[in-house]
Amino acid sequence: MSRNTALTPVEMVLVTLRFLATGSILQIIGDFNGIDKSTASRVISKVIRIIAQLGNQFINMPSTAEELQKVRQGFYAISPFPKSIGALDCTHIKI
Incomplete structure (x- = not known):
């Protein structure tokens, strides 16, 4: 109904x-x-x-090389997955 x-x-x-x-x-x-x-x-x-x-x-993407490196380092500290800048739904993706 x-x-x-x-x-x-x-x-x-x-x-x-x-x-x-x-x-x-x-x-x-x-x-x-x-x-x-x-x-x-x-x-x-x-x-x-x-x-x-x-x-x-x-949703913000890094706009400079320095920002990109900082985000990579921060994400690596959380999840040691090389060259990643984030994850969606626990899935690592390349953007």
Whole structure:
């Protein structure tokens, strides 16, 4: 049974986080939250677009050789993986 009221911003973020964390299909996400899968799809798209727009405020890449070296040293102190400047979701990637 789908709900008839609009989702609050907090509920929209929670729906999106559940989708991203579990990788579940939209039907399951919708059923779990009492919304239609088309609503889940729209909500997730909207929240992800907003997060992407805010990315530059929170994700910063080193812009000079000195900054790059400092970040490498700091990351190496946390996780001795050579020439890394960070990790996403515990996965080392080359950017």
